[in-house]
Amino acid sequence: MLAFIVRRLLLAIPTLFGVLVVTFLLLNVAPGDPVTEMVGERADSATIARLRKDLHLDEPRLKQFALYAGGVVRGDLGNSYITQRPIIRDILERFPKTLLLAGSAMLLASILGITLGVLSARAPGGWFDRLGLGVAYLGISFPVYWVGLILILIFAVMLRWLPPSGYGGIKYLILPAFALGSRSIAFLARVTRSAMLDVLGGDYVRTARAKGLKERAVIVRHALRNALIPIITVLGLDFGYYLTGSILTETIFSWPGLGRYVVNAITRRDLPAIQGSVLFLSVVFVMVNLLTDLAYAKADPRVAYS
Amino acid sequence: MDPALSTDVPTGRAVAYIFDGLTRFTADAKVVPGLARSWEVTPDGLTYTFHLHSGVKFHDGSNFTAKNVVSTFQRVLDPKTKGGRGWPLFPIKGAEDFAGGKGSSINGLAAPNDTTVVITLKEPYSIFPKMLAMPVNSIVPDNAGSDFGQKPIGTGPWKFVEWKHDDYLKFAKNPNYFDGPPKSDSLMARIIPEMSTATAEFEAGNVDVLTVPDETGKSWQADPDKSKLLQSAPALRFWYVAINTTRGPLADVRVRQALNYAIDVNTILSAVMAGRGAVANGVVPPTLPGYDANRKPYGHDVAKAKQLLTAAGHPNGIDVDLWAATTDQSPRLSQAIQANLAEAGIRAKIVQRDASSVREAARKGAADLYVKEWWADYPDAENFLFPLLHSKNKGPGGNVSFYSNPKFDALVDQAHREQDEAKRNALYAQADSLQFADAPMAYLFFYKDMYAIQPWIHGFAVPAVFSGQRWTDVTISK
Numbered sequence: 001m002l003a004f005i006v007r008r009l010l011l012a013i014p015t016l017f018g019v020l021v022v023t024f025l026l027l028n029v030a031p032g033d034p035v036t037e038m039v040g041e042r043a044d045s046a047t048i049a050r051l052r053k054d055l056h057l058d059e060p061r062l063k064q065f066a067l068y069a070g071g072v073v074r075g076d077l078g079n080s081y082i083t084q085r086p087i088i089r090d091i092l093e094r095f096p097k098t099l100l101l102a103g104s105a106m107l108l109a110s111i112l113g114i115t116l117g118v119l120s121a122r123a124p125g126g127w128f129d130r131l132g133l134g135v136a137y138l139g140i141s142f143p144v145y146w147v148g149l150i151l152i153l154i155f156a157v158m159l160r161w162l163p164p165s166g167y168g169g170i171k172y173l174i175l176p177a178f179a180l181g182s183r184s185i186a187f188l189a190r191v192t193r194s195a196m197l198d199v200l201g202g203d204y205v206r207t208a209r210a211k212g213l214k215e216r217a218v219i220v221r222h223a224l225r226n227a228l229i230p231i232i233t234v235l236g237l238d239f240g241y242y243l244t245g246s247i248l249t250e251t252i253f254s255w256p257g258l259g260r261y262v263v264n265a266i267t268r269r270d271l272p273a274i275q276g277s278v279l280f281l282s283v284v285f286v287m288v289n290l291l292t293d294l295a296y297a298k299a300d301p302r303v304a305y306s
Numbered sequence: 307m308d309p310a311l312s313t314d315v316p317t318g319r320a321v322a323y324i325f326d327g328l329t330r331f332t333a334d335a336k337v338v339p340g341l342a343r344s345w346e347v348t349p350d351g352l353t354y355t356f357h358l359h360s361g362v363k364f365h366d367g368s369n370f371t372a373k374n375v376v377s378t379f380q381r382v383l384d385p386k387t388k389g390g391r392g393w394p395l396f397p398i399k400g401a402e403d404f405a406g407g408k409g410s411s412i413n414g415l416a417a418p419n420d421t422t423v424v425i426t427l428k429e430p431y432s433i434f435p436k437m438l439a440m441p442v443n444s445i446v447p448d449n450a451g452s453d454f455g456q457k458p459i460g461t462g463p464w465k466f467v468e469w470k471h472d473d474y475l476k477f478a479k480n481p482n483y484f485d486g487p488p489k490s491d492s493l494m495a496r497i498i499p500e501m502s503t504a505t506a507e508f509e510a511g512n513v514d515v516l517t518v519p520d521e522t523g524k525s526w527q528a529d530p531d532k533s534k535l536l537q538s539a540p541a542l543r544f545w546y547v548a549i550n551t552t553r554g555p556l557a558d559v560r561v562r563q564a565l566n567y568a569i570d571v572n573t574i575l576s577a578v579m580a581g582r583g584a585v586a587n588g589v590v591p592p593t594l595p596g597y598d599a600n601r602k603p604y605g606h607d608v609a610k611a612k613q614l615l616t617a618a619g620h621p622n623g624i625d626v627d628l629w630a631a632t633t634d635q636s637p638r639l640s641q642a643i644q645a646n647l648a649e650a651g652i653r654a655k656i657v658q659r660d661a662s663s664v665r666e667a668a669r670k671g672a673a674d675l676y677v678k679e680w681w682a683d684y685p686d687a688e689n690f691l692f693p694l695l696h697s698k699n700k701g702p703g704g705n706v707s708f709y710s711n712p713k714f715d716a717l718v719d720q721a722h723r724e725q726d727e728a729k730r731n732a733l734y735a736q737a738d739s740l741q742f743a744d745a746p747m748a749y750l751f752f753y754k755d756m757y758a759i760q761p762w763i764h765g766f767a768v769p770a771v772f773s774g775q776r777w778t779d780v781t782i783s784k
Contacts, residue, residue: 031666032663039702040313157506267662
């Protein structure tokens with residue numbers, strides 16, 4: 001197991017280097033000039049030229065990349081062009097908030113989605129199954145920004161139960177977590193349902209029932225445990241996406257997370273902030289994938305890594 | 307929130323709460339004394355003597371003296387600060403050299419004693435005191451380091467308390483403010499990127515004052531309960547279509563005039579902007595001296611547009627690119643303009659990119675037409691005429707029409723030197739008429755800001771310049 005983890009971590013290095021190269025190239029090809037954004041609408045050419053020189057933007061591309069990559073290797077992601085603060089401080093300040101939002105969304109999604117899926121699978125074709133199907137279709141079809149705005153309208157403006165936006169205690173967390181998790185709830189419900197239907201037809205389920213186990217024990221201990229692999233896949237993938245791409249949700253709910261930081265950095269052409277965030281999020285994605293693989297082994301003893 | 311790095315509107319607003327300049331703007335776009343009690347200028351217009359308030363303290367308790375003014379201006383210009391906005395101080399003798407890394411001090415800047423600052427300009431620049439009220443020229447204490455923007459310390463009416471990035475900014479009353487403390491105890495600026503969310507916060511009663519988006523404004527104006535809460539005032543914001551006067555058929559003044567006749571500004575203003583604005587008849591807004599009420603806007607006249615195009619040798623119309631950002635009202639404005647132009651035989655292809663890319667292309671001279679907005683930095687007609695149209699400012703300086711007319715330049719230069727206000731305003735009006743006939747842009751409208759204010763808030767006035775509202779007179783009864 002340990003050897004497996006070490007090997008996977010080593011394999012992540014070329015992946016991350018690739019991310020570094022591609023981000024750098026894309027940002028250099030993309031239109032837009034960071035210095036233009038620094039100086040604002042009215043500027044003089046001397047200041048622009050001086051800033052370009054200060055930021056090494058007048059150097060050949062290869063040298064710029066070497067300078068940047070050299071910094072990254074030493075653990076220095078550089079400073080923001082706009083605020084001149086170290087990027088790593090900005091990221092570490094915002095990532096926990098994104099983690100909290102993504103984690104809550106996943107928790108909500110796993111509880112609601114798996115429950116919905118299991119209950120649907122118990123009586124396929126029944127009224128609950130059909131209701132679950134309807135809910136799942138809605139959840140998958142509605143885009144997150146629409147769900148978010150409707151939630152704000154209903155629960156914050158009309159009912160006034162929850163604040164419309166902002167960051168704070170749990171009451172600030174409920175609406176964005178639900179909006180972000182809505183797609184996963186739907187998706188998990190469907191995946192759980194079909195995985196459960198597969199295993200519920202198995203001999204060992206019949207045996208478990210035959211030996212007189214309560215239905216609850218049959219479902220939770222015998223069936224669900226065996227249906228876990230596809231569920232973990234969905235959870236792992238969605239969690240990775242939520243950590244790296246909750247931009248819309250964070251914008252709508254004014255959640256001060258990393259997604260908004262990246263969007264702001266892109267609109268202001270804050271190159272080191274964009275590069276640093278993308279690199280950081282790639283590390284997160286690699287880690288989540290690794291954890292997902294380890295979870296497979298935990299859920300199913302037949303899966304073994306060496 | 308480091309004044310020396312402030313080049314955008316949100317930062318400028320916050321800087322105006324915490325800091326003072328030698329002068330400051332009022333909500334109705336006047337320039338009044340700030341840290342300087344008074345000033346006088348020599349008859350040649352070259353030397354300004356500012357008399358400062360004494361006994362003013364920074365929020366950390368240290369004393370404000372004339373030395374802070376000198377070191378602040380040096381800091382703004384110092385290449386090590388990596389600030390992007392030295393130009394408001396460039397009129398000072400030696401400032402531009404200092405910013406370029408030449409020389410260790412600024413010749414034209416002296417503090418003979420603790421309450422006097424003497425500034426010598428390289429040439430007369432009559433609106434210089436106005437530029438000192440810009441956020442970038444706010445006075446900072448001596449110990450301002452590189453992390454100053456995270457923990458700003460000024461002399462202003464509000465002390466900085468907390469900045470939760472991307473969430474909110476919190477300020478507390480400065481009880482010792484030299485100009486009288488604010489009437490409320492604290493001030494909080496929420497940072498809400500999505501306008502519909504901000505509107506929801508206002509409707510839920512969590513936000514006291516809201517800048518109202520155009521669409522919402524239209525429906526709220528029709529709602530008797532909501533319309534009571536609305537307050538609106540002309541802003542120093544100008545929407546126009548920059549015409550690159552160096553590209554193809556656009557070099558012909560007749561073609562540029564045809565563009566102006568083709569666009570139905572009145573209809574666009576009411577349909578797209580909910581009527582929030584006044585049709586432009588030049589670049590100087592009606593609220594500023596130098597505005598000429600007798601000049602007529604081009605008006606909507608398709609026949610005349612076609613006639614001018616034919617006269618210019620384009621009986622079958624022309625093809626142009628119309629660049630627009632993806633933000634604000636740019637996409638909708640550009641579509642409306644495209645439809646108007648088509649009626650006159652001008653086939654405009656919309657090029658829609660993010661704001662930064664469009665700006666870059668326009669500055670390089672790669673855009674034919676560019677739908678854009680200009681926010682004034684200081685309330686003076688010069689802030690429209692000079693950056694947008696003087697040949698010195700082609701490209702990055704703000705003149706993305708690449709307009710160059712020596713007569714126009716001469717008038718604006720003369721206004722810079724003119725000490726007599728009435729004469730200066732006459733020069734502005736003359737310059738505005740001159741360029742209006744040359745049509746280096748399609749003139750759209752001067753925007754009106756609209757705010758919604760909760761009934762429990764009193765004493766708020768919609769500012770004409772973004773840094774002109776400091777919330778010192780605002781009270782709450784709840």
